[in-house]
Amino acid sequence: MPKFRHQPTAPTRSQWVAPGAAIDAHRHDDHQIVYAARGVLAVTTGAGTWVAPANRAVWVPAGTVHAHHAHGGLELHLVGLSPAENPLGLDEPAVLTVGPLLRELILAYTRAPGDGSPARARLRAVLLDQLRASPQTPVHLPAPTAPALRALCAILHADPGDPRTLAALGREIGASGRTLSRLFRSDLGMTFPQWRTQLRLYRALVLLAEGTPVTTVAHACGWSSASAFIDVFRRAYGHTPGAHLARGGAEER
Structure with missing residues (x-):
């Protein structure tokens, strides 16, 4: 900024x-x-x-x-x-x-x-x-500073549902999975799976706010099923994505 x-x-x-x-x-x-x-x-x-x-x-x-x-x-x-x-x-x-x-x-x-x-x-x-x-x-969702992490995170920002492993993504950007795993911990203070889950939850909130159906959101954000997505979403936010979508993102009064 x-x-x-x-x-x-x-x-x-x-x-x-x-x-x-x-x-x-x-x-x-x-x-x-x-x-x-x-x-x-x-x-x-x-x-x-x-x-x-x-x-x-x-x-x-x-x-x-x-x-x-x-x-x-x-x-x-x-x-x-x-x-x-x-x-x-x-x-x-x-x-x-x-x-x-x-x-x-x-x-x-x-x-x-x-x-x-x-x-x-x-x-x-x-x-x-x-x-x-x-x-x-x-x-x-912390922002990376290491060049290799910036490149990797840009790929996942463009497609949070990308299912590739850290090692496979590393091959695309020319870095080993071990190096990237270490960078996630030192640069972002979390593991790669933790960061990717946060990114997917962020994108899910955005899609739900735009009125996208729950099943579509689940698959777009990389969950294998709507039920798996619902479970992660409920644990993160305290209510289901369907309830969030039904009230337009507003808490009930």
């Missing part, structure tokens, strides 16, 4: 983002919680992409250059927090689980921002308490 805007204050508001639209790279002097009540949100930094369906939110620490991308129509809710307020104690982006109470707190806080009333102060205090208790979830 070589070019970006500097917007000192992170806004607190709700807004609609059209399908496929993006908010270009920028940074704030504040921390920010980014939550999509509908649609699938992708937040990209120089370190990779954090993907959040409607039961997840993304924590963006102060000073982090980031961009947003909407998959499906996005009902976006933004909560700005001063640099002195860090309820999570995190200095790197993270994906957080959004339970029913935290969801309603975020919606209420962002739909009527800035009135300065005691009631709003109490709402904010409860929101911060819920953020402190929110578990982190591993929905992060």
Whole structure:
């Protein structure tokens, strides 16, 4: 992200983002919680992409250059927090689980921002308490820096359903499977199967947000059957892809 805007204050508001639209790279002097009540949100930094369906939110620490991308129509809710307020104690982006109470707190806080009333102060205090208790979830697709990994990951980004082994992919780019396996651990902090599963889940969320049928998504993303895909998706996101598709990516109220 070589070019970006500097917007000192992170806004607190709700807004609609059209399908496929993006908010270009920028940074704030504040921390920010980014939550999509509908649609699938992708937040990209120089370190990779954090993907959040409607039961997840993304924590963006102060000073982090980031961009947003909407998959499906996005009902976006933004909560700005001063640099002195860090309820999570995190200095790197993270994906957080959004339970029913935290969801309603975020919606209420962002739909009527800035009135300065005691009631709003109490709402904010409860929101911060819920953020402190929110578990982190591993929905992060790290970006490679090693040239060999960049070449390999580009192949799989173009076709996440590519079934080839690491050794077979290595032969295409001129690197051994052993070398690539070591690079995945040292450069990305995960194994090749873990990274490929994250990529496939990311692509599945995007396709579901676009209204693609579950069976089509399963095969396009490399699962041998719809049932295998459903099992992995449920374990990752807490609900089935069919439920996600049926409600347009929005959590039930």
